[in-house]
Amino acid sequence: MQETYDPAAVEKDAQAFWASRDSFRCVEAPGKRKFYCLSMFPYPSGKLHMGHVRNYTIGDVLTRYYRMRGYNVLQPMGWDAFGLPAENAAMANKVPPAKWTYDNIAYMKRQLQSLGFALDWSRELATCRPEYYRWNQWLFTRLFKKGLAYKKTGVVNWDPVDQTVLANEQVIEGRGWRTGALVEKREIPMYFLRITAYAEELLAALDKLPGWPEQVKLMQKNWIGRSEGVRIGFPYRLQNEDRVLWVFTTRADTLMGATFMAVAAEHPIAVFASQKNSQLKAFVDECKQGAVMEADLAQIEKKGMPTGMFVTHPITGDKLPVWVGNYVLMGYGEGAVMGVPAHDERDFAFALKYKLPIKPVIRHPLGDTVPAPWKPEYAEYGVCINSGKYDGLAFQQAVDAIAADLQKKSLGEKQVQWRLRDWGISRQRYWGTPIPIVHCATCGDVPVPDEQLPVVLPEDVVPDGTGNPLNKRASYVDTKCPSCGKPAKRETDTMDTFVDSSWYFARFACPGQDKKMVDERANYWMPVDQYIGGIEHAILHLLYSRFFQRVMQDETGLMKGVDEPFTNLLTQGMVLAESYYTDASGRREWINPAQVVVERDAKGKIVSGKTRDGRPVVYDGIGTMSKSKNNGVDPQALIDKYGADTARFYVIFTSPPTNTLEWSDESVDGSFRFLKRVWTFALRYLRATKSADADAKARFRIHSELRQANYDIQKHQFNTVASACMKILNALEELAEWNATTTEGLSILLRLLSPIAPHIAHDLWRALGFGEDIMTAPWPQPDPAALEQDEIELVVQVNGKLRGSIVVPKQADKSAIEKLAMSNPNVQRFVAGQNVKKVVVVPGRLVNLVV
């Protein structure tokens, strides 16, 4: 053993040992309990960031823990390799996205290996490889033939200068990020996956996921958004033709209070009416300005304009004006809503603004009228008033009666509505899975047949930011119709990268399989027993994966009964960092926090800061690490300075996994110091003369800590497991002599530490002669005998306030405890001369005297 802890040497040796034994490779072992531990695979952005280190350390702690508990553990790794950043990098550096991506993968793989993660690299995959994405294409053609994939128009952000579609991320305050041009909405044909066909099931199955955090299930439930209501038709005449304007409402009981209708700017009524009304045309065009993000739309000022057209109320026969409203979304429901100002806050504001009638039809807690300003009570359920034959009916009765009457007129029916929309997967971008469709003038959209898959994406393309470069490649676009053989055009849109990440977990089970999407090995490994990833994926990625798992079952005939891909889910908190900028000449220059020296007030709030070369900086708050704010912390510096074990220990110790982790590099020293202390203690132990004695007090401490740590690791509270390692070392260092308890405690400590800091644990385990390979050692369990105690300390309270403590025999009964508590001098000071009304004894905890 070396005199001082040298992490570089220790880590090199341990990694060489694991490599020589192929320690991380795993194979199916029927009959052995399997544990599939998966961390969300990274986007190969260049180098690992702190979020990756945190995510993969958590996964590795669980992997190594379950291995030592005797499970057959699979922990694979791959690359979510398609996506927008590669195209941006390509434009900036004039390098094809493929090359940039593969270089990043090579670099990041070395980083992951240097961190000592127990990953089975023989299963590595990258979604940008044809052998992977061909199965995206295969599955898409299957769904297309079934009607589960289909074409319709969708709305996108359009940059009129670059003539290109922009991602939401590329729209900054309503303008294109490169051109600064005002972004417009544009409708284009796209392919959609019919996830709504699975809405009911995706919702219901949430109840069968006890291993998921409640908050994630709740978010998914609200996202899917089941609501029961009535679809109502409002008849009108257009160009001598009878038509019906349909709306959906959850408040059909308020139908008698409808005083206007509002439709989206893209709605056929709005389009027609604006043809001969230039003012309306201008308003409709204005509504089409701006980006498509819902967060923005929800906050814009609610505006409207009458179309001059009217529809007929299906019950009263009244004429209701039709307005165009900028808050009505075409892609959601029918693209039209009925306006009931008296009982809907948004309609109320709209009616006040445009002087539309407000007709109360529900008795609410404040009465029968709805004077301004708006009160939340106006929207509450109540009996109908001013509603003719429906007067006096309560909510459900009114809905039933109105729905029945509408049904007789074929102007309404009860309907279940979902907030969830079908999944638009078309992207007008180069670096993604080609959508395997050929457009033929005679045959229409023809899916590419299996034997012609994959449709291979050329890898030598450098995009220039003006549309999809595939369109400019005749050799790619021009093809023959697979159906009739005539010349035809290939679809140039690629798939949303969420498609790639919606099934990779199943593919990891089947390395080398080139005939099928997945094979029988998926039956062994699936479902994933523990999935770990950022909370930011709580809805989309996880919902799409749940959808794909079901579709995959249907199309492959495998994984029967495994409806849910992830049995247990750990949502890791985000790693946040402070961001700073200098504001010289009005241009913000973002300064990396590593380059900033800050001054804080007594409360720790940042009051001022400057760069290392003395320029003042502005503090911009704390947030996710991003390139745009230059506040990323490079973990490589940490690894280089302290080693992988310290980096791992630090991210585990500093915060529980589900919390956000506000980065500060000040306390890393503490983790390094601890590992050094472990090393030094082991060295002294090795050289010491040991007695055969045991120390009951120290054993009690050590085994109590172990019991707690085993409980905490089950709860995934790894930070306190790291604390337990420290506490055990403290207990060992306080021992008066080297004896059998030292040996036992060290053996427990190293095993408890090994999932977190595997290299040093591996090295010391061998050096101290505990065994050849700590990975194959059994997980430590507390000894019940060590936890036995004859006497226990009880806290004594008077009126709930702590006044002293007493030591009682383990078996003491309530009256003995009470007597002892009363005899405590400090307790007597507070009880003297007063009546004890009640005595609460909590066994093993406390006594509370109520006077």
Added chain:
RNA sequence: GCCGGAAUGGCGGAACCGGUAGACGCAGCGGACUCAAAAUCCGCCGCCCGCGAGGGCAUGAGAGUUCGAGUCUCUCUUCCGGCACCA
């Protein structure tokens, strides 16, 4: 705006079912070792009153339930994540 979450010393955090608030660590302060520094080791460390014993206050703010609330309920504030083309 809507949906979800969080808030405890100077800092990260601990406190299992409602039962000793602040474990463990960082920073800081004092000391030992050293010519000195680093490293290491020992001690102190929520705020206020008190020489001390001890007492009072305290878990974002305000109310409530309870013998007892960081933990449960209600209202509010601030911050973080998501909002369908970032991944």
